[in-house]
Amino acid sequence: MQNSKKIGSVVGALVLGAAAGAALGLLFAPQKGSKTRGRITDSAKKLAKNFKQKAQKQAKMLKYNTNEFEANLEKGLAKTAKNISESANSLLDHNHK
Numbered sequence: 828m829q830n831s832k833k834i835g836s837v838v839g840a841l842v843l844g845a846a847a848g849a850a851l852g853l854l855f856a857p858q859k860g861s862k863t864r865g866r867i868t869d870s871a872k873k874l875a876k877n878f879k880q881k882a883q884k885q886a887k888m889l890k891y892n893t894n895e896f897e898a899n900l901e902k903g904l905a906k907t908a909k910n911i912s913e914s915a916n917s918l919l920d921h922n923h924k
Contacts, residue, residue, distance in 0.1 A: 834885065834888070835885060838881045838885065842874065842877065842878055842881070845874060845877070846874055849870040849874065850867075850870075
């Protein structure tokens with residue numbers, strides 16, 4: 828879970844840095860307004876696409892981690908139940924002797 832937070836922070840920082848860099852590049856480039864608006868639109872579309880891809884990747888990782896956690900929890904619960912059952916049977920056998 829902590830790893831997912833770190834990855835999310837890094838992805839967020841990268842997206843923010845890319846957006847800031849693109850904005851600064853467009854603001855300081857001497858061009859006609861229509862060209863600048865077109866470049867801003869293109870950059871925004873690329874940024875949105877990259878963000879969507881990264882968000883989908885994070886969602887897949889979260890789903891995978893959740894499934895792994897669930898599987899490990901089920902294994903642990905099954906093992907615990909087996910140990911309790913064996914202990915109870917051992918106590919019952921011991922008391923009947």
